[in-house]
Amino acid sequence: MYALKTQEGDIDLSQASKSFVAVALIVGLIVGVGIGWLAKPPEVPPEIRAQLQSLQSERDALQTQLNATQASIDELKAALIGVGPEAPIRTSITGEVKLGGLFSLSGALASYGENEYTAALLAAEHVNAFLKALGEGWTLTIVAEDTQTQPSICLEKVESFAARGIKLLIGPLSSAEVRAIKGYCDANKMLAISQSSTAPDLAIAGDYIFRFCPSDKFGQGPAIGRILYEDGKRYMIPVSRNDAWGVGLEEAAAKRFTELGGTVLPGIRYSPDAKEFSAEAADLASKVQSAVAKYGADKVCVLHISFEEVNAFFTAASEYEVLSSVKWYGSDGTCAAGSMVEDPVVAEFASKVGYPSTIFAPTESAKWNMVRQNGIKVLGREPESYSYAVYDIVWAYALSILKTNSTNPEVIREALPEVTQSFFGASGWIELNEAGDRKAGDYVIWQIVKTDAGTYVWKVVGKYIMATDSVEWFG
Known part of the structure; x- marks a missing residue:
């Protein structure tokens, strides 16, 4: 069991204020000393200058924190007037x-x-x-x-x-x-x-x-369908967890994709309890090979709807060259998953196949x-x-x-x-509908990219805009 009591910490106004005052005083003293030296006038030693810059940065950060905290408190106090029986709100709890x-x-x-x-x-x-x-x-x-x-x-x-x-x-x-x-x-x-x-x-x-x-029915599913079609894909092979979430999202995405003119080819649904995917990877390789031969690699894609078993699936898929010849797409089940960039085989395969993945946009x-x-x-x-x-x-x-x-x-x-x-x-x-779910909005698109240092990171590469049913890719 994890049982943790929260403590008033970084945003406690009194603590933050004390820190700010202390840093401000130190900065003031150093500036004062510097002025005295300049009047002599020797230059401020590099180590003192570095200390001054560090303390000034800390002071600025604390001031920003104080401003944001006070603004949040003021905003919430004002908001409570609108949602409570009277102002100021006081409970008997x-x-x-x-x-x-x-x-x-x-x-x-x-x-x-x-x-x-x-x-x-x-x-x-x-x-x-x-x-x-x-x-x-x-x-x-x-x-x-x-x-x-x-x-x-x-x-x-x-x-x-x-x-x-x-x-x-x-x-x-x-x-x-x-x-x-x-x-x-x-x-x-x-x-x-x-x-x-x-x-x-x-x-x-x-x-x-x-x-x-x-809900994926009104949000992520239609977003994925549009993203695939706008990206030039006309034939989609779905690979999904065989549970209500995976199947539901696959069906919602497929519905929009076909409405736009795309075709959904036979895919794969695997057990959510699966740990090893060599058979599924071999089956997918055969399906992709056939689709590519018939329609061309640039028109075919794989929609992979998964949780973090994606690592095992990608490890198996990396053994087949044909599977890296087409573009793959993901979903919120794996979007920005830290485990994917920590595994070099998985990260390399993901970067090869693109794997842009959608998730609700805050x-x-x-x-x-x-x-x-x-x-x-x-x-x-x-x-x-x-x-x-x-x-x-x-x-x-x-x-x-x-x-x-x-x-x-x-x-x-x-x-x-x-x-x-x-x-x-x-x-x-947060506007809720009659079912108590958040109403649909925009989706950000993340993708694993290789940095100049040779490491892999998740990066936001685009956005699906619900109001216009359009996709914006970032440079």
Whole structure:
């Protein structure tokens, strides 16, 4: 079990202010000394100049942090006037309010789970600083459990949370996990907000599941179909996880692709539990060889809908030259996955076949950048899009509690759509539809590229724009 209490840290105004004042004083002293020396007038020694520049940079960073924090607090105070019964908001809640975090810290989506857990902890720190500024008598704690990206284990963790009286849940990540816990959550009135479940069949009104991402039926599926067609592909061979998410996304993408004039050729669906893919790679090589001979390599593509078993699949696929002769495309199941760039064989194959991968596009803002920079600092990599949604889930719970003066899941469920509509988060505005899912928006396109240093990194290379059903590729 992962049980972590958040602490007021980097954004505590008093601590940040003290740091800023201290740095400012030091910079002032050095500048003063420098002026004295210039009057003599010897030059400032290089080591002093370097120290001065470093301290000035630190001072500027702290000032930026202070400004952003104060702006967020002012904004949220103002927002609460719109969502609460009166202003200022004060609740009668005291002590610790626990959110149950269902994070995929191991298994097929482990790198996503790490990103999202990091974002949740940051959000809890910020919420607690906000509550302190309001004079509230309660704090927020994240109690995290590793679902291992396994539906059965995820259900066990939910049952464990219920036994501990924790009924407000963050996650889970995958649609298979959401499906596994949905019945239990509905029956026991436990509220779960998933950051990344996109399976179309889980868009159900009136249940205890909310999703801060769009359904693939209206979002990612049509986006992929358009991207493939606009990229000049006319024949698509799908390779998908044989689960509701994989099949649902494949069908949504195929529908749009065929509407535009493309043709979907026979593909492959594999077991989500598969660990080795030599047979599937051989089968795919045969299918691609046949399609290329008939239609030409430039018109044929592979749509690969996977989780992080992509590593094993790409390792097997790299043995067949014909499989690197056509372009491959991915999805949010693998987009920005850290494990792919850590494996040299996988990264090299991905860079050969292109593998542009779509994921929901958060709105870039100061809040977005704050979460982004924290992920880079803590994990050494940019978070994927759903990390920003996790940050917002924590805030949505906190603001709903403030609005209703309650931690009752039934009460929070009723207030949540109104609260999210009034809150601009790290992922942008969160407008929910009648099923409790985020309305469809734009998608960013990531791709693995080789750097001048010979390493591989994920890079944003384009964007699908929902309003115009168009694709923009970046230079």
